[in-house]
Amino acid sequence: MAVGMASFALASCTTSYDRATPGSLSWPAYGPDTGVLRVDAGLDRNDGLTNAVPDIVGPVDGSAALTIFTEGNHYPVLLPLLLEAFPAHCADTGLCDVTAEDILVVTLPQVMIVAGLERGGAFASATPSCPSVLTVPSIPIC
Amino acid sequence: MLGAGPMDRLREAGIASGPGEVFARHKGLGLLVRRGVGDEIDSLETFAASDLQYVMATPRERGARAQYLKTLKSLIGRARTERLQAREVSDFPGRIAIQHRDIPHAVMNDIAPVGIVFTHLAAFYADRWPERLRHVAVPEAESFGTEIRISKTVRPAANPSLVEAFNDFLMLNSPVVYPAAGFSDMGDGQRDRGD
Numbered sequence: 001m002a003v004g005m006a007s008f009a010l011a012s013c014t015t016s017y018d019r020a021t022p023g024s025l026s027w028p029a030y031g032p033d034t035g036v037l038r039v040d041a042g043l044d045r046n047d048g049l050t051n052a053v054p055d056i057v058g059p060v061d062g063s064a065a066l067t068i069f070t071e072g073n074h075y076p077v078l079l080p081l082l083l084e085a086f087p088a089h090c091a092d093t094g095l096c097d098v099t100a101e102d103i104l105v106v107t108l109p110q111v112m113i114v115a116g117l118e119r120g121g122a123f124a125s126a127t128p129s130c131p132s133v134l135t136v137p138s139i140p141i142c
Numbered sequence: 143m144l145g146a147g148p149m150d151r152l153r154e155a156g157i158a159s160g161p162g163e164v165f166a167r168h169k170g171l172g173l174l175v176r177r178g179v180g181d182e183i184d185s186l187e188t189f190a191a192s193d194l195q196y197v198m199a200t201p202r203e204r205g206a207r208a209q210y211l212k213t214l215k216s217l218i219g220r221a222r223t224e225r226l227q228a229r230e231v232s233d234f235p236g237r238i239a240i241q242h243r244d245i246p247h248a249v250m251n252d253i254a255p256v257g258i259v260f261t262h263l264a265a266f267y268a269d270r271w272p273e274r275l276r277h278v279a280v281p282e283a284e285s286f287g288t289e290i291r292i293s294k295t296v297r298p299a300a301n302p303s304l305v306e307a308f309n310d311f312l313m314l315n316s317p318v319v320y321p322a323a324g325f326s327d328m329g330d331g332q333r334d335r336g337d
Binding site: 055064065066068069070071072073074075076077078081082085086089090095096097098107108109110111113114117118 | 143144145148151152155157166168202203204205206239240241242243260262263266290300301303304305307308311312315319320323325
């Protein structure tokens, strides 16, 4: 099984504008990880990027028991449903056994999801042009 | 979890196992408006008639952007849509081509006073930051809303029973939680099991 890259970065454009202030918005957080994004190795959690792009939530090292790739626009509904209600449902009913720490969910735009899956889980940018290029880890598909 | 077109593309590529099962349908575009600047905006019509700048999904997010433009052209006409587009702020510091991050960032940071974005997202952000943002619904855009489907991958899951359990959980709960979050109430008759 592929293992996620130990890097996560927003590449700067070389045009006239500057990079964002990453901490300018405090995004809603879901699940047990207060930083929203949990990458198990290689990420400097103090660089602010976790607060800028909280669209990969969970382990990217191949250990996830359940992985969801989705268009991102419904994340305010999906994340609490997936990371809070579903594990509680499993515990309550005994029909399944999972914790939020075992779930990986990727909530990027559809074009990024499709391109990443077509590349076997490599969610790097296919279009290195402005507006800003997003570079995200390689993610195991299962 | 994708729309019908992207899911079909993954199916044709041998990645998705089927056309997917519909579990939600959104209501199309709405407006996210910064308080104190766009206070006169109470509809798509008043926004179109104003001179306020706006932000919207990038051309790279082609599905959402195409849907917004189609909606605008239908509701306010092609010529007015083209004039409106002259007021779009396309590039700005920090733009990452992810509309559900870019739009609230831009509206809250004085980049543009109005954002065109899916109405459930506009409502969510306005509810999250009510002192700074307002949601203006565009009810006539609902007919342009699109479905979201779920499909398993062809590649075997690490834990197939867990995948089945989540699929069942989603299909049981989505008719309640998605409408409560501003999505359409589809009713049983509008759902299909495409797999």
